[in-house]
Amino acid sequence: MAEDHLGQRTQSLLARGQPFLKGGSRYEAVAAASQGQGFLPPRQLIVDRAEGDFIWDLEGQRFIDFQNGWATNPLGNCHPEILGAVQAAQKRYGFHWEHPLRIPLAERLANLSPGQALPRFSFEVSGTEAVEAAVHAALCHTDRRYIIAFASSFHGEGLGTKLISAYDAQNYVGLEAWSGGVIRAPFPHSEAIPPGLSLAQYQDYCLWYLEHHIPQYVMAADNIAAVLIEPALAEGGNWVPEPDFLKGIRAICDRQDWLMIADEVLTGVGRTGTLWAVEHADVIPDIMVVGKHLSGGIEPFAGFSARDDILGDNPRATSGSTFAGTPAGCAAALKTLEIIERDDVLTQARHLSGLAAAACADWSERFEIVSEVRGLGLLIGVSFQGSRANGVHVARSVRDEMLKRGVWALCDFQPQVRLYPALNMAPEVFLQGLSAMAEAIETVDRKGPTVGDYPARPSGNVGF
Ligand SMILES: Cc1ncc(COP(=O)(O)O)c(C=O)c1O
Numbered sequence: 242m243a244e245d246h247l248g249q250r251t252q253s254l255l256a257r258g259q260p261f262l263k264g265g266s267r268y269e270a271v272a273a274a275s276q277g278q279g280f281l282p283p284r285q286l287i288v289d290r291a292e293g294d295f296i297w298d299l300e301g302q303r304f305i306d307f308q309n310g311w312a313t314n315p316l317g318n319c320h321p322e323i324l325g326a327v328q329a330a331q332k333r334y335g336f337h338w339e340h341p342l343r344i345p346l347a348e349r350l351a352n353l354s355p356g357q358a359l360p361r362f363s364f365e366v367s368g369t370e371a372v373e374a375a376v377h378a379a380l381c382h383t384d385r386r387y388i389i390a391f392a393s394s395f396h397g398e399g400l401g402t403k404l405i406s407a408y409d410a411q412n413y414v415g416l417e418a419w420s421g422g423v424i425r426a427p428f429p430h431s432e433a434i435p436p437g438l439s440l441a442q443y444q445d446y447c448l449w450y451l452e453h454h455i456p457q458y459v460m461a462a463d464n465i466a467a468v469l470i471e472p473a474l475a476e477g478g479n480w481v482p483e484p485d486f487l488k489g490i491r492a493i494c495d496r497q498d499w500l501m502i503a504d505e506v507l508t509g510v511g512r513t514g515t516l517w518a519v520e521h522a523d524v525i526p527d528i529m530v531v532g533k534h535l536s537g538g539i540e541p542f543a544g545f546s547a548r549d550d551i552l553g554d555n556p557r558a559t560s561g562s563t564f565a566g567t568p569a570g571c572a573a574a575l576k577t578l579e580i581i582e583r584d585d586v587l588t589q590a591r592h593l594s595g596l597a598a599a600a601c602a603d604w605s606e607r608f609e610i611v612s613e614v615r616g617l618g619l620l621i622g623v624s625f626q627g628s629r630a631n632g633v634h635v636a637r638s639v640r641d642e643m644l645k646r647g648v649w650a651l652c653d654f655q656p657q658v659r660l661y662p663a664l665n666m667a668p669e670v671f672l673q674g675l676s677a678m679a680e681a682i683e684t685v686d687r688k689g690p691t692v693g694d695y696p697a698r699p700s701g702n703v704g705f
Pocket residue numbers: 367368369370372395396397398471475476504505506507508532533543
């Protein structure tokens with residue numbers, strides 16, 4: 242069972258890293274907590290090689306890649322044209338801040354921005370920095386002190402974004418002295434509707450809370466700079482709001498004179514089947530944050546777009562860092578956008594999304610453990626029944642069974658398995674992955690979560 246669960250090479254590399262890596266001892270605790278309840282510890286995987294729709298682990302086993310570098314590879318692994326563009330830029334410029342590629346990229350992003358209304362672009366390195374810079378720009382532009390963010394949102398792991406995100410109350414422990422400018426609002430989760438309400442009523446309540454409760458009881462409207470929202474809450478569990486919710490937020494922002502900031506770090510550049518997820522609701526934000534997909538999974542790259550009056554001349558809104566907008570990052574982004582347009586990748590993504598909708602349509606009826614399947618484009622989440630703690634083990638067991646069948650998906654600390662296939666994944670590979678997932682769910686549904694008689698084993702801190 243041990244070899245089955247974790248191969249020899251993986252085990253020994255994890256054991257080697259355990260004393261040196263941040264959090265190296267944490268896996269022990271997580272594994273012990275699982276084992277204490279009779280479940281298998283979460284399985285870890287180390288990528289040895291990545292190409293197209295697949296990755297191979299250190300034991301040489303091939304997996305269909307639904308993990309996608311945490312939703313970062315829109316065109317699959319190691320796209321040769323993006324690699325080529327990156328290598329050419331590195332060879333020509335090495336690293337200099339003052340390279341020419343920034344300008345055509347900013348111009349292209351302006352043309353592609355929702356409604357072509359966000360012409361200014363600020364280059365950042367990570368999504369975290371980009372969200373923090375966007376919030377700062379909003380505070381400086383409005384000369385106000387507060388922003389509104391939503392329950393179970395995730396915006397990053399920086400000091401500012403930790404305080405803004407709300408996916409786990411544990412995240413603020415130790416940071417109490419730093420908080421202050423964030424107001425949290427409820428989000429209409431489709432699976433956590435208060436008893437007696439329909440989803441539509443719950444959504445109306447959330448909008449009412451935003452527009453009436455907050456200004457009356459929490460903070461004066463004229464001290465609120467912006468509402469920050471992920472158009473689909475990804476890390477929090479792939480929650481997809483109804484388009485009316487985003488429309489409602491836009492309308493409230495207009496009435497209250499608040500800015501709307503869309504965090505499209507994960508949803509942007511095609512993940513939901515449109516270039517930007519806000520397009521599903523036909524909404525134009527005032528500021529939009531981008532990252533992940535934009536550089537094709539090859540280079541760190543992020544930034545934010547904004548209205549001309551917000552970013553054209555906002556001297557206090559300083560941001561950026563040495564490696565913001567590297568030549569390689571800009572080359573990767575230009576090439577990624579070129580391929581997405583040239584190969585009509587968004588149409589491919591929508592086709593795959595339709596296949597997924599058909600393949601998963603009956604899962605919540607067919608399998609007792611599945612409570613909901615939801616998705617927008619290729620942001621797909623499957624939720625599992627049970628108390629929060631138990632649901633996590635059910636989800637992890639499904640992920641384990643998927644790994645046994647050669648499919649790698651994401652399951653973090655929520656009772657969900659999340660899928661982020663490449664936008665151009667071969668349809669037959671995609672369907673094969675979904676069918677293996679259905680088998681995995683069926684196995685856990687029939688046998689119960691994978692429990693085990695587990696041998697003592699080495700540990701590491703590679704993501705699980
Ligand atoms: C919506 C969203 N915003 C911001 C971030 C942070 O981006 P990064 O990890 O590049 O700092 C993430 C990362 O998952 C994200 O999903």
